[in-house]
Amino acid sequence: MFLPRHSMRISVFVFFSFVWCGIWLKQLVRIWQDENKYYVFALNSGLNRLRSYSAAYDDSTRDYYPILKYCDRVLPSGEPLQIILPIAPQNKLEFLRDKGRYYLYPRNYGENTLRQKYILVYQQPDFRAPAGYARIKDFGPDKYLLTCDKEFLLRKKGKS
């Protein structure tokens, strides 16, 4: 027989082994039924698309990672960026703040109360730009990049 020794001890272990296998197979099938669309998406996606997916808190924040990436690309090297985010709900604020920190380090530590030369306003319609700051890029009605860096503004004007 396939078992080393038929005894009560073994029988209990074998019984639970079969139960275990049954539960595992059921869970495996369920996972693949629930997540197969995601895996197709993941296999057909590059790193940036996967990061866009994981940096989105909900459908309205699907553009968060591309915006962060744009800021990281255009801002002068090592220049800090302050991010102004929606205050409520708290979970969303924490998620976006920490994702911003994760993707933008060392431009952003997660400490967004200090005023910086560059400010990214994201989904915060009530934000009033401080004096001396100008918009340099609009991503949407409540999503834009501000700066008070005159050299940067002049360079941008020169290019346009």
Add this chain to the structure above:
Amino acid sequence: MIIFFGVLTAVFIPILIGWLSLSPFFLKRRMFFWEKVFVSYGLGFGILTLVMFYLSLLEIDFSPAVIVGGSLLVPMVILFFRSWLFPAKANGPSEYKPVASMYTWIEGLLVTFIIIAAGNMVFRTWTMAAEAWDSWAFWGFKAKIFFVEQKVPFAKFADFRNVWGNWDYPQHVPLMGTWIFTWLNTWNDQCSRIIYPLFHCGLAAGVYAFLRRRISRVLSLAAAFFILTLPGLVWTAVGTISEPVLLFYYVLSFVFLLEWEQKEGQGWFILSAIFAGFAVWTKNEGMVYALFNGLVILLTAKQKGFRQIIFDLIVYFLIIGAIIGPWLAQKNILGLENVLINRDILSRVGSVMDMAKRCRVGIDNIAYRIQLISYFNVTGMMFLFVSLINFSKCLRRPYFYFIVNVLCQMVLILVLTVVIPGDMFLYDASPRLLLTAAVIMLIYCAYISGTSAPDSPS
């Protein structure tokens, strides 16, 4: 494709370093091939991250050549002092001789299941975008910081600490991610995810080898399969949370200790101490787990003699101290404290009545969690029934060590439930701590079911 080969080589290098370091232990001929590979993987990564930590203390920037060069010094030093450190007789008899035999259909089925489970876990981990909070907000972010700064920037810890917590966590897990980025020379957080399922597979391989030296192949395979498919552990591996790494080091340090206890091989003992040290280097819980191993050593006093055990205990904790001491000293210098367990929290522990109430909550919590099929499958029930049916046997050596270990795990959870205020620990951390007990329970169930002859009474 280039990045794929980059990741493969990034994983192969720690294996190579571990393999070279392992050779003086004289264990290679008594280990299974996959056991050797995964033990080398864990050992190599441990050496690699310790070297990265020392490089940071010396303010030397990370580069693949410097890290690998520094890590290769370890096996070279061990080889140089080989005859002095490991006299041939210190490793006990070479009792294991693998016998090649045909697999029965049930063994074949189990091997197929194991391959499917491992493949499924590796695939899901690699394709999953960073989701679990701990994965990216703690480990992933630290790995990125260390990569960007090209060292562990101790001077900046005060800045980080003002914004977010958990800077007191040991740096092994983030430094493994940093190693992958440094080797690839790019920040690719998707690639570093592969580390975690490999530790999980390593745990299953280590447990299989431990049991295979004692019981039949079919039961050893079944135990490896259980560990590989323990739902909570799979969830942490796919979510790239540090539990598979911690459990790999701790559970293997525990089973190596049992190898030493049964076979007198000093190599097993030293390897157990090193792995216990790496468990502390992985997570703070590792410190308590090292104490549990100390208890196992104490329990062998009757067999080995009290004086010898005291000497063994000192050696064991000296090895652990050598691994973790520098980090603990650095932590103290930087004034890093845990957010959940610190002097302030401990000073606010309530009266005896409050503690008794919290204890009750803790017991209810354990009883409820352990029977969650979605997290532990049937581990709890299997442990209960197997223990009942083997009641006369389970208090004898070596099964007794498993029972003591499980009890210690429960006591640890109860103590933390009492000490930590609020329910955060109950819902977030306690199920993950129970995973350690669950793995020990599974090994115990297979072991006690697979052996017929009772060992010496305790």
